[in-house]
Amino acid sequence: MKNKRSLFAVPYVVWMALFVVAPIIMVVIYAFTTAAFDPTMGNFTGMGVYLSIFTRSFELAIIATLxxxxxxxxxxxxxxxxxxxxxxxxxxxxxxxxxVNFLLRTYAWMSILENNGLLNQFFDAIGLFDLINAIGAQLADDPSQYVPITYFRMIRTQGAVVLGMVYNYLPFMILPIYSVIVKLDRSLMEAAQDLGANSVTVFRKVILPLSLPGVLSGVTMVFVPAVSTFAISRLLGGGTHMMLGDLIEQQFLGGAYNPHLGSAIALVMMIIVVVCMWVMNRFGEGEEQAVML
Amino acid sequence: MSKELIRLVNCSMAFDGELVLDNMNLYFNDSEFLTLLGPSGCGKTTTLRIIGGFITPTSGEVLFDGVRMNDIPPHQRQVNTVFQRYALFPHLNVFENVAFGLRIGRTEEKEVNGKKKKVKVRIPQDEIRERVLEMLEVVSLKGFENRRINELSGGQQQRVAIARALVNRPKVLLLDEPLGALDLRLRKDMQSELKRIQQQMGITFIYVTHDQEEALAMSDTIVVMDQGKIQQIGTPEDIYNEPKNAFVADFIGESNILDGIMHEDYVVEFFNRKFKCLDKGFAPMEPVDVVIRPEDIDIVPPEKGQLRGVVTSVTFKGVHYDTIVDFKGFKWLIQTTDYHPVGETIGIILNPDDIHIMHKSQYSGMFGDYSSYSEEYEEMDDVTMLDEEEEGSSREGGNEE
Incomplete structure (x- = not known):
């Protein structure tokens, strides 16, 4: 510590050691041990049963990010x-x-999307269901067999989960991209125009490539929380579409109490996310350098 | 006479109600190096941006070859710009920066089956390559094709910016203070480089700068601007030797500017003395501004001088000394290769061709750091002017020691 000012960093270093590094070490230790803290790989080898949850989590997170x-x-x-x-x-x-609190926002979406929620009430009020039923009855082979609909099923679908994630994480996408675009040198766009580019070409050849670093950090900031989200899938997905976050939560707080398995799952998820981010950053390295200029 | 390419007719530009360009009339000829010269805020960059199409004048017309261009966007104009901070694309290498305009291609109107159609003309890859490499050679950047922009020095970036604009073979190249960010040495090199490129390509350069030396060194024509108005148009020699008003005299080179009275053709009075000059066509007894360039003044022994003064400061400038001489409270700047120490009394002789007479203008009395009005003179001014005819009178030479 040559610099006296680096003393100010001490509290932060202590904080990081206590609440970031130590927990990660604990997660690693838990992941490789049994309930009696004997070393084992069993937590990982038995994880195959949760493959569908892994794929669904990444699938929904990718959709939400896109x-x-x-x-x-x-x-x-x-x-x-x-x-x-x-x-x-x-x-x-x-x-x-x-x-507004994250849970509160998600509860609000529940009451909007529910079968007798705000949105369905609205559709009913404007006569949308009557219209659909009238047309449906006409088109049906046997009108007597036609079952009229009284609501759209929106809650407890994967769509609702994606919607909840998009709603919650959209600001994390907008703000980084916005802050990169707003800082772009106006004269670059003028230079492109000057060289014969119309506004579409200016966007395609100058603004888009130069905004990629913003896109990368936006994607990171949405994808990482999305893949590990838990409350959204439980509240809006109705528990039928369990995601990684829910699975891990169950191992620690739920009935399936097994922190060793939970740690192993968390560790695997962490590694996959880090690898994803690393690949993406490698891909975007050139552009990032360019904007730092 | 060379061909006229661009003409601005009664162009005015206002931003938020503030007039930046005031009824500008100006034309630009083919293959001409024209410089818009003036202090910041004089409207020179605004003029350039109007020609480039980045802004539309509030009133007036922009004509290219006689065709009204006011509403034509920049990408459809046959001009290219070298921007102040180069504005190179940081995500592209040198080659791709230069190739940018060529890769886009131009839309041209063509007659297809008797109908006019807009056709996008694409330039083939090998031609792009050929033209880019050729242009990099013109700006002495051969072998730099694959460099990243941030690996280049300021001077190299400057050259890329010029190549990127010129490769499109514009009729007119607009340059917005392109050398402003370079150090002195590089700036001098680039000046002759730019002049060479302009002559080699044979196209019109419209160059914006606030640096009078740059303007004098490169231009065929200089347009001096201030407060949104053209103050003077002329060759560098005209502008320097025959400034139209105190602003131009002060802005181009250094000058001593004095109040004078034009008695008759070829005779001007200042410091209560009459001097011979080469100017005529003024009204009898018309008050005028008199410009005397510091390097035109000859220093002689006090007894031989038309005026006598005391040296108050000497600064060594390399080639010459900047000598400030006090003539009864009026400080003059004299540039001389001879050293005269502070406190020495010297005489000066003004030849008729050293004296330049200008009409009074709104700028009178605003300029001339070295002819600042003094209280002493104000007192003298109340006394009726004495008309002293004899040469070498010592009445003026009194000093305040």
Missing amino acids: VCLLIGYPISYMMAKEGPGFQRVATVLIMLPMW
């Missing part, structure tokens, strides 16, 4: 193009839901 990207990129782009007044308002609007 949806976030598809919605978030245009929003970020438009925000960056507008004036500073609009940018401030938009940033607050995007951040606003995050001031």
Whole structure:
């Protein structure tokens, strides 16, 4: 510690050691031991039964990340193009839901999506179901056999889980992309125009490649929490679409109490995520360097 | 006469109600190196951006070959720009930066079966390669194709920016203070480099700068601007030797600017003395601004001088000394290769061709650091002007010691 100022880092280092490094070491130890703390690989070899949960988790997280990207990129782009007044308002609007507790927000979505929830009541009020039933009865081979619908099944579907994740994690996609685009040198776009590029080409050849670092960090910030999410799938997926987060939670707090297995699952998930991120960052390295210029 | 390419007709530009460009009329000829010169905020960059198409003038017309271009976006104009901070694409290497414009290709109107159609003309790969390499050779960057932009020095980035613009073979190249970020040595090299490239390519350069030396060294024509207005247009020699008003005289080179009265053609009075000059066409007894360039003044022994003064400061500038001489409270800058120590009384002689007469303008009295008005002179001014005819009178030479 040559620099006196590095003394200020001591509390942080202690904090990191106590609450980040130590727990990871504990997770590793738990993962490789039995309940009696004898070394074993059993926690890993028996994990095959949960393969479907692993694939579903990654599948839904990837879908949610892509949806976030598809919605978030245009929003970020438009925000960056507008004036500073609009940018401030938009940033607050995007951040606003995050001031409300995560669980509360998810409960709110439950009451919106439920079979007799707000959305279905709304559809009913505007006569959507009557219309569908009228058409359905007409088209059915045997009108007497036609079962009229009174609601759309929205809750307890994978779609609802994705929706919940997109809703919760969208700001983490928008803000990094926005902050990269808004900092792009305007003269680069003018230079491209000057060289004959119309606005589509300017976007494709200049703005898009230069905003990739923002996209990468947005994707990271959405994908990582999405893959380990637990409450959303339980509340909006109705427990039928168990995800990794739920599985791990069960091992620690639920009936299936087995922290050693839970640690092993957590460790495997962590390794997969780190590998994913590493590959992605390698892929985006060139662009990242470019923007740091 | 060379062909006229671009013309600005009564162009005005206002940002938030503030007039930045005031009724500008200017034309640009083929193969000309024209410099827009002026202090920051004078409207020179605005003029350039109007020609480039990045902004549309609030009023007035922009004509290319007589065709109105006001609403044509930049990507459809046959001009290219070298930006102030180069604006190179950081995600592309040198080759791809230069090839950027060629890869896009231009839309051209072509007649297909008697109908006019817009056709996107793509340039074949090998031609792109050939043209990019050729252009990198012109800007002396052969072998740098695969370098990243952030691996280049300022001067090299500058060359890439020029190559990127020129490779599209524009009729007009716009340069917005392109040498501003370079150090002095590099700037000098690039000046002659730019001039060489301009002559080699035979196209029009419209160059924006606030550096008068740069303007004098490179230009065929200089347009001096201030407060959104053109102050003077002319060759570098014209602008330097015959400045139109105190602003131009002060901005181009250093000058001593004095109040004077034009008695008749070829006779001007200042410091209560009459001097012969080469200017005519002023009204009898018209108040004028008199410009005397510091390097034109001849220092002689006090008894031989038309005016006498005391040296108050001497600065060594390499080739010459910047000598500040006090003439009755008026400080003049004299550039001389001879050393005169502080406190020495010297005489000066002004030849008729050293004296330049200008009409009074809004700039009168605002410039001339070395002719600052003094209280002593104000007192003298109240006394009726004495008309002293004899040469070498000592009345002016009194010093305040």
